[in-house]
Amino acid sequence: TSIAVIHSVFNIFAAVVLFPFGGAFEKLMYKIIKDDPHTDKENEETTLVEDRFLLSPAYALDKIKEKCDEMALLAKTNISMSLNFLKIYSKNKDEKISANEKLLDQYEDELETYLVQISALDLGINDSMRLSKYSHAIGNFERIGDYGVNILKTKRKMHKEKIHFTEDANKELDIMAKAVKEIIENSTNAFINNDIELARTIEPLEQVINNLKAQLRARHSKRMSDGECSIENGMLFFDIINSFERIADHCS
Numbered sequence: 001t002s003i004a005v006i007h008s009v010f011n012i013f014a015a016v017v018l019f020p021f022g023g024a025f026e027k028l029m030y031k032i033i034k035d036d037p038h039t040d041k042e043n044e045e046t047t048l049v050e051d052r053f054l055l056s057p058a059y060a061l062d063k064i065k066e067k068c069d070e071m072a073l074l075a076k077t078n079i080s081m082s083l084n085f086l087k088i089y090s091k092n093k094d095e096k097i098s099a100n101e102k103l104l105d106q107y108e109d110e111l112e113t114y115l116v117q118i119s120a121l122d123l124g125i126n127d128s129m130r131l132s133k134y135s136h137a138i139g140n141f142e143r144i145g146d147y148g149v150n151i152l153k154t155k156r157k158m159h160k161e162k163i164h165f166t167e168d169a170n171k172e173l174d175i176m177a178k179a180v181k182e183i184i185e186n187s188t189n190a191f192i193n194n195d196i197e198l199a200r201t202i203e204p205l206e207q208v209i210n211n212l213k214a215q216l217r218a219r220h221s222k223r224m225s226d227g228e229c230s231i232e233n234g235m236l237f238f239d240i241i242n243s244f245e246r247i248a249d250h251c252s
Helices: 002-032 037-046 051-055 057-085 091-119 125-161 167-193 202-225 231-251
Strands: none
Touching: 051 057, 051 091, 057 091, 057 125, 057 167, 091 125, 125 231, 167 202, 167 231, 202 231
């Protein structure tokens, strides 16, 4: 019995003495017993936006905007690499473009699903407009990435089958590619920075690209009729300028 009493007194004494240091002990235990870093990493890699953000629709939309910005940069990177790809084939860039496209697809699937969840919440007019804007942007960025892959596939085929355009055809593609590079640069920067003035440059650039497509198509058709290019060569050329035009369409 005396042993039990002494044990109880010791426990009470320890509790009283150590109580002020409870917080410090708790922090120490968190440092000693850590979560599995591999599990955390897997969660970060597979979840773009967390469900807990849904407690505040406005904050959840802020997080969506951050991910939309990342999509914009990914799409811009892919188009830039695809345009450079037209000049020189690179297996490393081939793999990088394909990997980025898979990531863009993941972004679209997860973010669109998340937007559906947000749309079921009580949203004000401003948040409803933001939701619509982001949904539109997500779809456009994913489609821009798709057309970058189309250019990649065309160049890959040309590389494997040793198909080459004429010097005039390459010069024309270079001119149109510069216009595409400008419109993708302007549109992504306008979206990320909410730059209205920069956004106003998009429609005129799109019209320039539409006009270039018509002119280049006519010129290459003449080269085909004159026997300077084969039908297969011509179809590949048309595939590229069609992708250029569609990229511009989604930028606007």
